[in-house]
Amino acid sequence: MGHAWTFTFADVYARKMRLMGKEVLFPMGWDAFGLPAENYAIKTGIKPQIITKKNIDTFKNQMKNLELSFDWDREVNTTDPSYYRWTQWIFLQMFKHGLAYKSATPVGWCPSCKIVLANEEIVNDKCERCGTPAEERIQKQWVLRITSYADRLDKELDTVDYSDHIKTAQRNWIGRKEGAIIDFSGIKIFTTRPETISGATFVALSPNHPLAGKIKTVINPINQKEIPVFVDEYVLDSVGTGAIMGVPAHDERDMAFAKKHNLPVIDVLNSPNSSNLSNWPNLIAYTPKTIYHLRDWIFSRQHYWGEPTPMIFCEQCHSKGITWWQTEEGKNFKPLFNPQEPEHFDNKENPVDLAGWFPMKEEDLPLTLPDVEKYQPSDDGTSPLAAIKNWIRRACPVCGEAAIGETDVMPNWAGSSWYYIRYCDPKNETHLSDESHMAHWLPVDLYLGGAEHMVLHLLYSRFWHKFLNDIKVAPGIEPYRSRRHHGMILAENGSKMSKSKGNVINPNDIVLKYGADVVRTYLCFIGPFDQTMPWNTKGIEGVRRFYKKVEAIYQSKNKIAKDTTPHLKAKLAQTIKRVGESVDNLKHNTAVAALMEFTNEWEKSGTLSSDDAQKFLTMLSIFAPSAAEALLKALPAEALAKAWPTATESDLQVATATIVISINGKPRSTLEISSQKANLLDKDEVVNMAKKDERVSHHLAGEHIKNIIYVPGKILNFVTG
Ligand code: ANZ
Ligand code: ZN
Numbered sequence: 001m002g003h004a005w006t007f008t009f010a011d012v013y014a015r016k017m018r019l020m021g022k023e024v025l026f027p028m029g030w031d032a033f034g035l036p037a038e039n040y041a042i043k044t045g046i047k048p049q050i051i052t053k054k055n056i057d058t059f060k061n062q063m064k065n066l067e068l069s070f071d072w073d074r075e076v077n078t079t080d081p082s083y084y085r086w087t088q089w090i091f092l093q094m095f096k097h098g099l100a101y102k103s104a105t106p107v108g109w110c111p112s113c114k115i116v117l118a119n120e121e122i123v124n125d126k127c128e129r130c131g132t133p134a135e136e137r138i139q140k141q142w143v144l145r146i147t148s149y150a151d152r153l154d155k156e157l158d159t160v161d162y163s164d165h166i167k168t169a170q171r172n173w174i175g176r177k178e179g180a181i182i183d184f185s186g187i188k189i190f191t192t193r194p195e196t197i198s199g200a201t202f203v204a205l206s207p208n209h210p211l212a213g214k215i216k217t218v219i220n221p222i223n224q225k226e227i228p229v230f231v232d233e234y235v236l237d238s239v240g241t242g243a244i245m246g247v248p249a250h251d252e253r254d255m256a257f258a259k260k261h262n263l264p265v266i267d268v269l270n271s272p273n274s275s276n277l278s279n280w281p282n283l284i285a286y287t288p289k290t291i292y293h294l295r296d297w298i299f300s301r302q303h304y305w306g307e308p309t310p311m312i313f314c315e316q317c318h319s320k321g322i323t324w325w326q327t328e329e330g331k332n333f334k335p336l337f338n339p340q341e342p343e344h345f346d347n348k349e350n351p352v353d354l355a356g357w358f359p360m361k362e363e364d365l366p367l368t369l370p371d372v373e374k375y376q377p378s379d380d381g382t383s384p385l386a387a388i389k390n391w392i393r394r395a396c397p398v399c400g401e402a403a404i405g406e407t408d409v410m411p412n413w414a415g416s417s418w419y420y421i422r423y424c425d426p427k428n429e430t431h432l433s434d435e436s437h438m439a440h441w442l443p444v445d446l447y448l449g450g451a452e453h454m455v456l457h458l459l460y461s462r463f464w465h466k467f468l469n470d471i472k473v474a475p476g477i478e479p480y481r482s483r484r485h486h487g488m489i490l491a492e493n494g495s496k497m498s499k500s501k502g503n504v505i506n507p508n509d510i511v512l513k514y515g516a517d518v519v520r521t522y523l524c525f526i527g528p529f530d531q532t533m534p535w536n537t538k539g540i541e542g543v544r545r546f547y548k549k550v551e552a553i554y555q556s557k558n559k560i561a562k563d564t565t566p567h568l569k570a571k572l573a574q575t576i577k578r579v580g581e582s583v584d585n586l587k588h589n590t591a592v593a594a595l596m597e598f599t600n601e602w603e604k605s606g607t608l609s610s611d612d613a614q615k616f617l618t619m620l621s622i623f624a625p626s627a628a629e630a631l632l633k634a635l636p637a638e639a640l641a642k643a644w645p646t647a648t649e650s651d652l653q654v655a656t657a658t659i660v661i662s663i664n665g666k667p668r669s670t671l672e673i674s675s676q677k678a679n680l681l682d683k684d685e686v687v688n689m690a691k692k693d694e695r696v697s698h699h700l701a702g703e704h705i706k707n708i709i710y711v712p713g714k715i716l717n718f719v720t721g
Pocket of ligand 1: 177190191192193194196206234235236237238239241242243244245246247249250251455
């Protein structure tokens with residue numbers, strides 16, 4: 001139901017854009033590699049290829065039932081070799097440009113299942129499958145140097161229109177901190193607050209710091225005071241230099257530590273000497289330094305159901321120390337980054353060694369997954385592919401000797417990092433996408449995604465895009481011009497819908513019961529796109545009644561006439577404005593409310609011309625395509641113009657005249673009438689309209705009307721007594 005909701009929201013938006021005459025690319029695809037399919041294959045013995053196909057058919061069927069107007073000609077599937085051929089191609093470019101390196105990194109390990117655990121398989125520090133506490137292991141893996149783009153990934157957020165919390169989530173994950181490195185008697189500390197240095201009363205090192213336990217005191221360079229050195233776990237290994245200056249007066253963690261160890265607290269910000277705080281750069285030596293929370297991206301998975309990594313390892317070339325950049329082909333290649341020295345690489349014990357690792361020839365892609373019988377990763381921590389001997393056996397592209405293919409596959413983030421590029425030109429067989437198509441469509445104008453896409457998926461695809469732009473493959477520095485993220489639909493009692501709770505609502509069942517129009521409209525009406533709201537059966541019944549009412553109006557003989565009554569003319573103009581603005585701002589719920597209000601007015605009194613009745617249906621059609629089309633038949637054929645209606649300024653202006661209705665001089669209500677019409681209306685007509693007003697009729701009930709004064713178009717006053 002969550003997917004039904006968000007896709008319906010997007011569909012309504014896309015339909016409106018089409019009616020406005022825009023060229024719309026509204027695609028759908030399947031990002032289908034990953035663990036769920038693989039785990040299911042292990043459990044049932046059914047090939048992931050078959051499971052995936054079956055699931056796609058089911059989803060597609062649900063989407064068609066909901067009348068989602070995707071451009072099915074552009075459908076992509078990340079598990080299709082014609083697609084992952086280009087995912088592999090991008091990986092090769094990254095390798096050649098020095099952005100992919102192989103490095104020993106810690107991975108999760110389940111000692112009971114004897115398999116490497118991806119981060120997403122470790123839940124509360126335990127193996128997701130069997131619950132055994134996960135251990136750590138060092139394993140050589142492919143790593144992508146996303147840190148080389150950290151600065152741009154942060155700064156260039158200024159160029160896009162994302163909701164604030166998406167930008168904040170990106171910035172927090174990147175974790176850019178500007179500061180300084182300052183030397184305390186040979187210990188280099190990192191601080192973001194160098195101006196507080198005269199308040200530094202101690203230094204602390206992380207337990208893994210090479211000088212931990214070796215130095216007891218150091219000199220504070222700003223005042224030459226001797227201060228103690230501690231080793232404590234609150235200083236993290238992987239942040240800055242793994243050493244800090246402790247300023248208890250201005251840092252909570254330092255304060256807690258100082259209290260425990262009885263260390264002096266010197267307030268430097270509020271003391272009489274604080275005026276020379278800004279002078280610190282002239283008094284000590286320091287190195288400006290920017291650090292990031294972002295780490296390089298571990299890109300290997302010891303699994304089956306992923307893109308095979310198109311790399312070959314040759315033992316002979318490795319022992320001779322030959323890297324690809326020393327080969328004939330590699331010598332002529334100008335990498336953007338130095339392959340041997342990743343910029344923010346901090347794994348000193350395991351330097352990068354790419355000797356013997358060679359990219360497959362691009363013309364040999366795709367490197368397809370072999371058919372296997374067993375999907376279980378092997379108990380030595382290698383991927384199931386390692387057991388397929390004739391698949392891993394390759395010839396070294398450099399020396400021709402026997403070599404082996406990489407058996408780790410890519411993470412499921414790989415294919416989803418660039419699908420928006422493929423949507424521009426999904427069937428291209430010679431390029432990932434043709435330049436002219438990309439220039440035409442990119443960047444993506446609007447991306448609607450869930451909170452789960454807000455951090456990693458977004459960051460990864462922005463990284464890939466920037467790289468593809470750097471190597472002149474894709475246009476622009478950012479893939480998405482604007483992004484909004486959606487909330488969630490809960491079960492009727494406010495709990496999360498989940499299979500185990502048995503409270504899942506299947507869109508197909510609901511569509512069968514109510515029809516796609518009612519379900520779509522209800523999904524839009526349930527609330528704003530970015531909120532989390534419970535499903536409400538009463539609400540959907542209300543929408544059903546609304547359509548009954550609309551149907552009755554169109555079928556009655558007296559609601560569509562030659563002319564539109566002026567108050568409806570004005571109301572329609574307002575409705576057009578409100579529906580348009582609401583949908584543009586993804587406030588579909590207020591758009592539906594406006595259509596309902598209009599329907600109520602129309603039902604109460606007045607007629608619409610068939611042209612105006614058609615305009616109303618056009619607005620309705622983005623929510624309820626079938627109903628709108630069926631009701632069009634009630635109109636004469638010439639009323640078939642299919643374009644999004646516009647409210648003319650004069651129609652809207654007409655709407656603004658207000659007649660104040662008073663009783664004995666006390667304003668009780670107002671009548672909104674077209675100003676032109678207000679001048680034409682005679683007193684009796686205005687009195688009749690006023691008497692229909694609930695508040696007015698309430699105050700007049702049982703009263704004797706002595707006199708009625710009317711100032712045309714302005715005031716109507718009842719005098720009683
Ligand atoms: C002195 C200081 C004074 C700091 C002050 C903060 C406030 P934030 O604050 O989140 O931007 N730091 C540096 N390296 C660290 C490590 N390896 N482990 C734990 N903490 C570390 O983070 C920057 C601050 O975190 C740095 O600035 C440092 O403490 C601490 F009034 O230095 B500060
Ligand atoms: Zn070789």
